[in-house]
Amino acid sequence: MYSQSIVLPLIACAIGALAAGLLTVLPVGRRVSTPLLGWLLAIAPLVAFVLLLVESPNVLAGQTLIWSLDWMPTLGVQATLRLDGLSVLFGLLVSGIGVLVVTYAGYYFKANSAHPAQGDSSDFSAHSDARFFFYILLFMMSMLGLVLAGDVITLFVFWEGTSITSFLLVAYKSKDEAARRGAFRALFITGGGGVALLAGLVFVAALSGSTQFDVILRSGDLLRASELYPVMLALIALGALTKSAQAPAHFWLPGAMSAPAPASAYLHSATMVKAGVYLLARVNPALGQTDLWFWLFSLIGGATMLIGAFVGFKQHDLKALLAYSTVSQLGVLVMLIGQDTEIAFKALVVSILAHALYKSALFLVTGIIDHEAGTRDLRELGGLRRAMPFTFAVALIAGLSMAGLPPLFGFLAKETLLATATHPAVPPIVEVIFPAAAVIAGALVLAQAGLVVLDGFLGQSRSDLHPHEAPWPMWLAPAIPALASLAVGVLPEPEGLATLLAAAATAAWGDKVKVSLALWTGINVPLLLSIVAVSLGVALLAVRQRVRPALDHIAGRLSLGVLYEGALRLIDGMAWLVTRVQSGRLRLYLAIMLISLGAMLIGIGRLALPPLALSVTLLPDAQSLLRIIALVVVTLAALVSVFLRSDLFAILALGVSGLSIAVLMILEPAPDIALVQVVVETLTLVVLVLVLTRLPREQRARAAEFTYRQSRPGLLRDVLIALGSGAVMFAIVSTALLSRPRESQITPFFEQNAKPLTAANDIVGAIVIDFRGFDTLVEIAVFAAAGLSVYTLLRYASRKAGDRDEPAPQPDPTMLPFRGIGNPRSSALVRLVARLILPFSFVLAASHILLGHDRPGDGFTAGVIVSLAVATWYVVYGYEETKCRLPWLRPAALIAAGLGLALLSATLAALINGTFFSPVDFGKLIGVSRWLPAGVYFSTATLYELAIALTVVGSAVLMLDTLGHPRDTDRETEQQMSEIAALREQGVVTLPEETKT
Amino acid sequence: MIELFTALAISALFAIGVFQLLRRNLIRSAMGVAIVSNAINLFLLASGAYRGEVAAYANLAGQTARQPSDALPQALILTAIVIGMGAFAVVLALVYVLSLRYKTSDSDEVKGLRH
Incomplete structure (x- = not known):
């Protein structure tokens, strides 16, 4: 069903981002306090959240809402948004957690400026905080666009948007080298995956004949039967798996933890890292249900699950611990996608929601601990429960959910996972391995959750810490998702949520999925396995003091991190080798x-x-x-x-x-x-x-x-x-x-249409100005850039490099006429001629501009003629005097005026004719053309010729200026000029030339 | 006949330009750039499809029924000339900056670029 309103959430986020961007640059942004900024900007995701909620009943009733816009019609590309169950689930998560994170961030950054010496805060300055909101809202917009995208191109654009904005967020503390390295690594890996993804998506679009997901999802049989299927799948998987931090590319995620805590909570637990999972779920109906799909994602997902759980358990840094547990959970999600059973997709949506709720809460709690206690190293923490009772309560609930204990939502997630792993559809080779892996990972994740609660909040208070409770909005933000995971477990089954999850799972599986949120399903194999996992986990916790130091000795380099470093070193080495050859x-x-x-x-x-x-x-x-x-x-x-x-x-x-x-x-x-x-x-x-x-x-x-x-x-x-x-x-x-043909394919078109379409007799002029107007715009832009390059090279770069211009050498008698620009003094007759040349050149230029469409000549010629006259002035009068006498000779302004006029004329044409750079005869429009002499028009061509002439004069004069007089900077010149002018007016000083006579 | 001559002249011009480009004297190299771009413009001009008798003007062609010259390569050359001039100015600015920085106009003495 077509619906205009599904674009509104995206617009809400865009407005929020725009507002934050404006506050970053406008002085008023400095005066708004950071918490207030957070509250104000949280309105944007809140609006998006509410709008999505309003749309959701239609979707839950089984409809798919579509909105589209002709984007590149000649390529058959439409920008489409598409709202189905899966999109609603992700959209609500993105916007809902977005509200919490933005509000939280306001207080987080205020706390930062209050404790400038602590942890995260080392490099912050108070007024840069609007920048954070700008980035995070931009990210939110990209993420929302990604999950709402209804065609592969839109999806890809937003996908890259999340990569770039997350780079900005991870590198937010840009003075910190670790942050820069982490950000670069994240961008390198997810960006590289993005390139593969684009190729894969293009394959899919080409084979199914459309970029629209609606069509692609229906052509599953065609795609799976194609011999390119493995290539397509591999490319898309590469994109999705790198984004979702799957082994062996998972190492970027812990590195990205140098982002501020709210960004970590948002990007690296709830949203961005799930983009890959989202993508796989999205294309599952079209590409899934094959053996390759099953083995690829089951194995990679399973391995990631174990690696994340194992490596996470030995971390001391709270954030790193949570990062690895996120990696583990992402592995679970990918593994679930690999199974093509109904229960797997139920487990998938339940796990996505449960994980988003407890992990974002825990990340936000970590931010609080970092700020209020000054460290997030578990070895230095302890006994925080007394000083921070509310935060402790939040952490406890979220931790229990993460551990997968009843009556929390996380329990259901783990139960369904175990049910999937023991499902009869699992091939016999792995029917023991899957449940075993799930149990081990479950035990380790439980132990991780235990570490946060036991070592962080319980135990002995540390005398060297002086923790205090955070301001209420800061602990309230994580309390909401934490309480939600409690509520889902304890309260009577919420009908709406179950329907939403069912709709999401249905969209991902491609067939009806029933979701019930009842925690108690009787005594069965999953429950028994769950009990085993819990016992194992508790046992691990009991002996943690002995186990964890031992784990430290086991090398934890189970990743491509080594390979990544190696690749970078290889590039460096190649560069070194190449420079040897040069x-x-x-x-x-x-x-x-x-x-x-x-x-x-x-x-x-x-x-x-x-x-x-x-x-x-x-x-x-x-x-x-x-x-x-x-x-x-x-x-x-x-x-x-x-x-x-x-x-x-x-x-x-x-x-x-x-x-x-x-x-x-x-x-x-x-x-x-x-x-x-x-x-x-x-x-x-x-x-x-x-x-x-x-x-x-x-x-x-x-x-x-x-x-x-x-x-x-x-x-x-x-x-x-x-x-x-x-x-x-x-x-x-x-x-x-x-051997050329003696007839042209193209020229006859120009010959026949020059007069009727553009009113030009001069066919060459018609081509340059009207038919290929855009080329000419680029051309004058290039010419302007050439002038600016000369300027930059000689004035700026040269000065930076400390180049010294030697004092002018003695006049060289063999080239006296060109000695230049300044000396020696020319005779009175020459000066008179030079003075006459300039107005004469104006007349010539004007005739070229006015008659250019009818007779030989055009804007270029006009511009160069004026430039030559100016060059004569430079030779005859010298640089300083010319600058004094011709105050209008401001190259940069001329270039700007020329390029601006060209765009203006083209825009006018677009407004009148609907086409950029189309010919419009203004004279005829306003009825003055009959007073104009024959061959003279007042049209876009006239404006454009003038624009060309202005640009050429500006750029050429800039070249003459800088090459002829390269020693001073512009500002110095201006200063000198004004001083000279002032002194001359007072009669104190006369120009050097004048004294010589 | 005239085609052959034109081809010979263009390639000779090109060869001269290349030879100049390879000089150690940077000013001569810059002049080589100008010569090569002249050769290319000439090639564009010669590639016009028609043996023009009158200029490519709509009114001329209509009145006299004589073959106008090919307008398309002319439009291309117009652009090429202007861009060539801009590029040449940048080349010259580079020559000048090199002379400032390395105190030489000899390209073989300009080796610092590799570091």
């Missing part, structure tokens, strides 16, 4: 790259010379002759630039070559690009000469000396590489030119 000689790299590329093209690309039919016409026609001449000039000029020893002359030869290309463009005939080529070539030369003047003369002389004294073998090698590259290039170009 000679550091850039030319050598280049040569190797070129040779390999050529070899690849010839070897793999089967590149060969085309059959060359030399149809020598005796007399080529006039145009061809012109072209040949131009080509010869292009090539010869470039060749000459190689042999000219003076850099300046070489640059000029290069200019000749570039300008001859413009001639070829005119012969094409392609007037638009010929114009651009001419102006850009000129600007290139200016920039090149600028840099040349910046390089010390003796440096250049030395480099030239080396270049010309190159040894013969070296020279021969370079010539051979160059000739080889030329030959490869010749093969490519001649193949392309001699």
Whole structure:
């Protein structure tokens, strides 16, 4: 059934996250006290919780609610939310525990700032706490989206969201190295699993023909029959098992315990680590019920259960103990999913709920202990019950539930687990092993729970501790889930909860599951096994003082942790090895790259010379002759630039070559690009000469000396590489030119539609501005980025690295005209001409912008023309004076204005036409076009051309500024400029140029 | 015939550019970048499908019924020229920064990058 309202819980969390994010950056966030912040922000999950409750009756009645949005229709991807029993169960857990955790966190962080020297709190500053709420609400949103997702793509997006936000939460105490390491490891593992998951989900979607879970869940037979089934299953399992901390990848979870306690309670017990379990339960109807499924998850889950229970028992740190018991419990859940029996899915949902209730309570209690007693090491704790009676009561109830003792909910979870393990459907090979493993794990987990209560709260009070009770909301938060696990056991069977669990189990199993929450089912095998487990556990507890030290000696490295460290070391080693191979000689790299590329093209690309039919016409026609001449000039000029020893002359030869290309463009005939080529070539030369003047003369002389004294073998090698590259290039170009079709597939479309669609006569302009407007936006963005890079390189990075610019060398008489930017003084006539050039360039630029759509020329040309005029000013007036005289010349502002205008014009078009970057003739719209001269329009194209011109001017001037005057920072310049201006106004100082005359 | 000539010129230009790129003198290497990008632009230009007689303008083509030049590669070249100019400026800035940091314009003396 379609339902709009299931998106609302997600929106509630998003608003909460947004509010927290704003409070992080706004000054008002500093004035709200942390507890109040917690209370306020807890409203978001509370609303989500209530909304889900309101939706749930429909779902419990057997309906599946769907909400969807066209996301990428061309790829057949819809963003879908889907609410069924499983989603409701998880959604309620996520939002419900979310309320408690957020409220608790308010007091937790307040306590933190109150005891700055203790435990967790070492690196906190009071006002960073809004940041925590921001992260945790973002996480909550991702987690809620994950369990509500109705298609694999949405699921994956939110899945990654939980990985990233949990990284932020684990690394919350970012000054703590252990926290950073733990966070990185968690991200590394769950992120890697995420990549595998994506691949698996794509397989599933491709095979079932849809990304929607509705379709996927119905195509189970198809998927299971596919020969890709093992691959799919392995990839998805990799994602799910890493996320749910299954052996052997479980080691990230204890490492992630460096997160603040509320985050640990939330992410690492109740929600995120269950995402993998959720995913497996979700896809079980489609991928489950095979032998592979059974063995994969039973074995991994069983192993994880035992490892977690065993390693957890020897921990001294309360949080680590709980982390390992969580690992153990996650193993139980995965193992249950592997069994395809009704009772297994009953056990699954009961265990999920029971574990979420008692484990989140215990984690929150640990946070309280840490704060109020100052440590969470069991060896230093004891007798807390007197100082912290309420916390003790909470811990006792939650601990009893964890131990699996009646009358608590945890008892039911353990009973159903044992019932599953002894179910007749279990294959005979493992029918003893499963129950035995469950009993051992049960005993160890009971002992773990006992450790928390006995060693933490009972026993002797320690004189060196001064514990006190936490503020009431702090113990109330864990009390609620703890009491809930008591209530489910003691109160008469709650009908609604049983229905909810049944609905969840039904969704996961794919068939009807009955759930009854009665604790007492008579004397049967599970109960007997349970008694064995309890006795074993109690016995373990009794001898714990002797057993635990002994366990310390047994190496606890039953994990991939070693492998992970090894992999990181291997990467480091490889990096070291690679840097050994590097000679550091850039030319050598280049040569190797070129040779390999050529070899690849010839070897793999089967590149060969085309059959060359030399149809020598005796007399080529006039145009061809012109072209040949131009080509010869292009090539010869470039060749000459190689042999000219003076850099300046070489640059000029290069200019000749570039300008001859413009001639070829005119012969094409392609007037638009010929114009651009001419102006850009000129600007290139200016920039090149600028840099040349910046390089010390003796440096250049030395480099030239080396270049010309190159040894013969070296020279021969370079010539051979160059000739080889030329030959490869010749093969490519001649193949392309001699065998190309003489008609185009695409061009006719542009030719026919340029005028009707964009009102442009200039087809090239129409392509650049309208048809491929987005490309052009990227292009000017790249050009702007180039300008900014030059700026960053020379002003910022250079200064950081402590580069010193030598004082300007003595004027070099051979290149006096370009001596630059500053000195010496130009003649009055030159200054006058320069002054006239600028307005003239404006007129030219304006005509290019206005007529660009009708005649040759465009925004680029306009921009470069203005930049060249500015360059003339720099040469003639010098940098300082130009800056004084042209106050509008602010490159960064120009770039911003240009890019902003381009987006504005495109957005206007989107508002009017519905398509970004579509042509709109504003003149026609508002009825002024008839007053405009022929060929001039007032349209998006005009705005866009102007935007391009502004960006190009900004970026080019930025390049000229920084390359021509690289020594000072912008702020210094501005300061100097304003000082100079002030002094000039007072007549105290005249500009250096003016004094010289 | 003209195609063959164009192909020869483009590959010669490319070879010259590569040779320049391989110089020790960083300024010459930078010039090599410019030459190579010129060669590529020329290749794009030559790859136009039509033997153009008039420029690619909607009104010209309609009036004279003569073959306009291919507009598509021209639009590509327009972009390539501008981007090439930007990239070239960054290359030059790098040359300058290298000269500041290593006090040399000789690429073989710039070895500190490996650490």
